[in-house]
Amino acid sequence: MLSSPSDLKVTLIVASVRPDRFGPTVAAWATRRALAHDGLVLDVLDLMDLDLPAGLDGSGDTGLLRSRIDAADAFVVVTPEYNHGYPGFLKTAIDTVEAAAWRAKPLGLVSYGGGAGGARSAEQLRQVFAELEVVTVPEAVTLVRVWDLFDDAGRLLDPAGPDSAMRSMLDQLLWWGRTLRAAREQAVPVGAEA
Ligand SMILES: Cc1cc2nc3c(=O)[nH]c(=O)nc-3n(C[C@H](O)[C@H](O)[C@H](O)COP(=O)(O)O)c2cc1C
Numbered sequence: 001m002l003s004s005p006s007d008l009k010v011t012l013i014v015a016s017v018r019p020d021r022f023g024p025t026v027a028a029w030a031t032r033r034a035l036a037h038d039g040l041v042l043d044v045l046d047l048m049d050l051d052l053p054a055g056l057d058g059s060g061d062t063g064l065l066r067s068r069i070d071a072a073d074a075f076v077v078v079t080p081e082y083n084h085g086y087p088g089f090l091k092t093a094i095d096t097v098e099a100a101a102w103r104a105k106p107l108g109l110v111s112y113g114g115g116a117g118g119a120r121s122a123e124q125l126r127q128v129f130a131e132l133e134v135v136t137v138p139e140a141v142t143l144v145r146v147w148d149l150f151d152d153a154g155r156l157l158d159p160a161g162p163d164s165a166m167r168s169m170l171d172q173l174l175w176w177g178r179t180l181r182a183a184r185e186q187a188v189p190v191g192a193e194a
Pocket of ligand 1: 018020024080081112113114115117
């Protein structure tokens with residue numbers, strides 16, 4: 001699909017960093033759905049590829065992460081659920097980037113796990129991102145018993161529900177993304193550094 005200068009820059013963040021993680025299967029599906037959606041250009045940011053210091057001291061790939069977050073108009077987070085929460089490394093990534101790079105941008109959630117499909121992880125992220133003035137859109141993708149949903153080639157066995165949820169989430173993300181981009185062009189958000 002041809003991109004246009006008005007397209008929204010969406011950064012899709014892959015939050016799981018375990019060696020034998022299922023995350024890339026979910027992220028690859030979400031990436032395909034996003035690429036098929038009009039009105040956006042996609043940057044896939046796999047946290048597994050980044051060296052981020054737990055001490056938030058700005059070393060390693062912190063600068064690279066900041067520049068990717070800063071360049072985005074909107075975000076999608078693909079997250080698993082660990083012990084009813086989101087991955088600790090995702091929190092490090094969130095905290096290590098200054099608030100101004102996140103502020104006044106929308107974010108959509110794709111969660112996966114067992115019986116709750118990662119919904120607890122996703123709901124906790126809404127709380128965290130509220131502090132950064134990130135608008136988490138209400139539509140979300142929730143993949144229950146994720147290990148049963150994909151075939152060996154990484155295709156969803158029954159794509160209708162997840163595809164539809166992803167479309168609705170991206171529609172909301174683009175509406176908020178365009179609206180907030182225009183607002184950021186008009187005025188610096190309250191509390192943002194000049
Ligand atoms: C440390 C750990 C804790 C987990 N806790 C939960 C949980 O609370 N709820 C849930 O639905 N699944 C839980 N799971 C299962 C994960 O959802 C499942 O392993 C998923 O594939 C994890 O994503 P990943 O493979 O991309 O890391 C847990 C898995 C791990 C490794």
